[in-house]
């Protein structure tokens with residue numbers, strides 16, 4: 001997911017919830033209040049699980065918020081997207097490896113830092 005979308009989710013969902021909670025309190029709508037608070041709780045739970053699984057936190061929150069406990073389970077079981085910010089391609093076998101690797105784990109080639117992978 002793009003960064004821009006993450007910002008929209010991490011700002012938008014809590015804002016919508018806040019308005020919904022205020023509306024629920026004003027109208028004495030216990031069900032809506034319960035729904036919004038439980039959505040926030042499962043959202044936070046999903047953030048906690050997402051943090052452990054090294055996932056995008058805004059995305060995790062959205063899953064927990066929108067799909068409740070099912071979303072939390074999804075955050076827990078879906079494979080983490082590969083973070084390529086600290087990866088490079090091996091110049092010999094072109095596999096994706098850690099940017100600080102001095103030896104390729106795939107083809108065992110010794111990597112020289114000066115040559116750009």
Ligand SMILES: [Zn+2]
Pocket residue numbers: 090091092093094095104105106107108109
């Ligand atoms: Zn290699």
